Amino acid sequence: MNGTSNRLRGSRLRAAIGVVGLLTVTACASTPPVPEASLQAARQAIADAERTEAGRYAAGELGEARSKLASAGTAVTEKKMVLAERYALESRAEAELASAKTASVKANAVNTEMKNSTGTLVEEMQRNSGAKP
16 A cells, blocks of 8 residues: 555656646746837837927938837737837837937037027127227
8 A cells, every 4th residue: 555655646746747847838938928118118209209300300210210119019919029029129219319319400400500699799799899800
């Protein structure tokens, strides 16, 4: 009886180990969840870039951001969630770059305008004082 009991326990132990192993493999092989937070962040970054007129000043970067977001959507459809996450992150980075370039172009335009205005004021002051430029 003791031998039968030990064999029965041994076979139950092997069965339990097999089930645990199967569950572990199944859990590892399952598809990761949709990277919804990254996709939403990319959408928001693109919307922010559009509000700052990035389409006018950084069209290439904004177009690339949209393209990467579309690729992320395709990857989600194909159940390639790791790839979708990567594309979403790249999309967000491109959109943020577009926003930064737009801000830089606008700041440079303001700076140039201020320099021109300052030059005009200096000329006007010199003309009114009789001094030569």
